[in-house]
Amino acid sequence: MADVSQSGNRVELKGFFPGELEGFVTSLGLEPYRARQIAAWIYNRGSIDFAEMTDLAKGVRTKLARRASILSLKVAARSGADDGETVKYLFELPDGRRVESVLMRDGRRRTLCVSSQVGCPLDCTFCATGRMGLLRNLSAGEILDQLIYVRRELRARGDDLTNVVMMGMGEPLLNYGNVVRAIRLMNLDYGLAIGIRRITLSTVGYVPGILRLAREGLKVGLAVSLNAADDALRSRIMSINRRWPIHELLEAVRAYRQRIDRRVTFEYVLLHGLNDSMEDARRLAALVRGIPCKVNVIPWNPVEDVAFVRPPREAVDRFVDVLRNAHLTTTVRYSRGVDIAAGCGQLYIRPDAAATASVV
Known part of the structure; x- marks a missing residue:
C-alpha cells in the first residue's frame, strides 16, 4: 500500500497505484473505471478538489469528498x-x-x-x-x-x-x-x-x-x-x-x-x-x-x-x-x-x- 496519510476516515489518494485506487473506489460501491477518471484529474490535470471532477456524477464527488483527500503542498x-x-x-x-x-x-x-x-x-x-x-x-x-x-x-x-x-x-x-x-x-x-x-x-x-x-x-x-x-x-x-x-x-x-x-x-x-x-x-x-x-x-x-x-x-x-x-x-x-x-x-x-x- 501507498505510504499515505489518513485523517479520520479520509484516505489520501495521491500515491495510489491503479489497483489500489480501484480497490478503494469499489469499497465505496463505485465502478472500477472511476479509478482511472480520478487518476487523470489528480495526475494529469493537477486537481486537488473533487468538485472539479465534472465527468463524475455529483453524488460520486460528494462520496469521495467525505471519504478521501488529495494532498496539495x-x-x-x-x-x-x-x-x-x-x-x-x-x-x-x-x-x-x-x-x-x-x-x-x-x-x-x-x-x-x-x-x-x-x-x-x-x-x-x-x-x-x-x-x-x-x-x-x-x-x-x-x-x-x-x-x-x-x-x-x-x-x-x-x-x-x-x-x-x-x-x-x-x-x-x-x-x-x-x-x-x-x-x-x-x-x-x-x-x-x-x-x-x-x-x-x-x-x-x-x-x-x-x-x-x-x-x-x-x-x-x-x-x-x-x-x-x-x-x-x-x-x-x-x-x-x-x-x-x-x-x-x-x-x-x-x-x-x-x-x-x-x-x-x-x-x-x-x-x-x-x-x-x-x-x-x-x-x-x-x-x-x-x-x-x-x-x-x-x-x-x-x-x-x-x-x-x-x-x-x-x-x-x-x-x-x-x-x-x-x-x-x-x-x-x-x-x-x-x-x-x-x-x-x-x-x-x-x-x-x-x-x-x-x-x-
Whole structure:
C-alpha cells in the first residue's frame, strides 16, 4: 500500500497505484473505471478538489469528498535566479516542514530537481543539506506533488516538464519504498506519463539500495556521487564510504549495469586543492575504466560556513582534459541558480527562507 496519510476516515489518494485506487473506489460501491477518471484529474490535470471532477456524477464527488483527500503542498516561496532560467520552490508539507525543489530551463528541456527527504541523514562535508540532519522521509504523494505543481504552472504558460532528477534534499535510496513508488507513478500512463529514460536518481553510494534497484529492474537513470578515487579521501569527505568503500560501490554499479542497460553517471564535485589535481583525474579515469559511464564534473558551489574552495576555471579545464584524453565521456556542470542557493549541494532550509525569497 501507498505510504499515505489518513485523517479520520479520509484516505489520501495521491500515491495510489491503479489497483489500489480501484480497490478503494469499489469499497465505496463505485465502478472500477472511476479509478482511472480520478487518476487523470489528480495526475494529469493537477486537481486537488473533487468538485472539479465534472465527468463524475455529483453524488460520486460528494462520496469521495467525505471519504478521501488529495494532498496539495503549499508554495511558501519561489526564488528566481539572475540567469532567468532557474527557479527554486520552497514547498510546505502538511505538517509544516519544508523542502526545496529546483526548476532548470535549458533549451527545450525543463528539468525539475526533486527532494525525497526533509534534510538528509548523511553528512557529506561539502553539502548544505546534510547539516540539517534527517527530519523525516517524504511520502510518495509529497514527492509527486512537487512535480504536479510545477508542471501545472508550466502548462498554464504553454510549456511543460520534460525531465526529473531525484537530486534534491535527501538520499533517495534511504527512502526507497516511497521514492520507487513515486518514480513508477511518474512513469505510468495512469500517472504523470514521463518516460523512464527522462528520470534520473542520484545516490551518494548506498550500496543496498543500488543492488535492490538492480534486482527489481527499475530502468531509471543512475547517478553516483563519487567525488574521490581513493578510500582515504572519500571517507574524509563522505562518511558513507567508511561503511561501503569504493570497491563495494563499484561492484554494485556493475551489478546494476548488468541488469539495467543504461550508462551510469559518476558525479564528481571538484574541491580546489583536495581532489582536483591532474593526478586525481588520472586515478578517477583508471578507477571507472571498463564501466559504460559518463563523468559529470561539478565545480563546488559555495556553502555558508564551509571552508572548501571552488576551483578556478583553468583547474577544471585541466581535470576535464585528462578524463577526455582517457576517452571518458565528460561533462561539466556549472550549476545554475547559485545566487539563490539552488545549485548542487546548496539546498538548505533556513528559518527565514520564506521571508527572504523573491516572488517570480
